[in-house]
Amino acid sequence: MTLDTWVTGWRPRDLNTAHFAFLRGYGLQNYFTDEVFLDRLAKSPTEDRRAAALEWVKVFTNSLRWEDLGWLRSLTTLPILLKGIQHPDDVRVARDHGVDGIYCSNHGGRQANGGLPALDALPAVVEAAAGMPVLFDSGVRSGSDVAKALALGATAVGIGRPYAYALAVGGTEGVVAQLRAILAELDLLMAIDGFPTLADLRAAGAQRI
Secondary structure (H helix, E strand, O other): OEOOOOOOOOOHHHHHOOOOHHHHOOOOHHHHOOHHHHOOOOOOOOOOHHHHHHHHHHHHOOOOOOOHHHHHHHHOOOOOEEEOOOOHHHHHHHHHOOOOEEEEOOHHHOOOOOOOOHHHHHHHHHHHHOOOOEEEOOOOOOHHHHHHHHHOOOOEEOOOHHHHHHHHHHHHHHHHHHHHHHHHHHHHHHHHHOOOOHHHHHHHOOOOO
């Protein structure tokens, strides 16, 4: 569950071009193929895309509360992870509500420009998680970025924009090549620095220089 975008941040590039694809009804197929959402519409999105986009705004801008996690848990047995948490107090509240994992991320700073880098928040998030899985992303561009996050306690690391860029340039083969390059860099970096396993890397930790 993504927690950071019930309202969008200040995005000068989007404002300069008057561009927000969702308001034009693009990028919303997860809504436009959902039966519950479609029941809210007088016409299908293919018949009236603008009306469907405006209905999406009504749904999207409703923020969730901690208490809503109980409702979500009642709907599924799948693991529930909360994405966008960067404060240890929020991690502890999430644990109290029975979530299965934390996704430490500031979404590349797109929401709160000038906020705390996710990597700086990661150690405290991992400590507060007390063994609960902690995934990480935000600004991960290379194998060395992955190594830093793993050394600071991340259970796994997500790759954001690099795979999207690779997909645009080279399709599936581009994504495969990009991920292989990141893994190869991580593997070489660990070998050069003397870490034969991820456990060794995590045990060594990391420090700012």
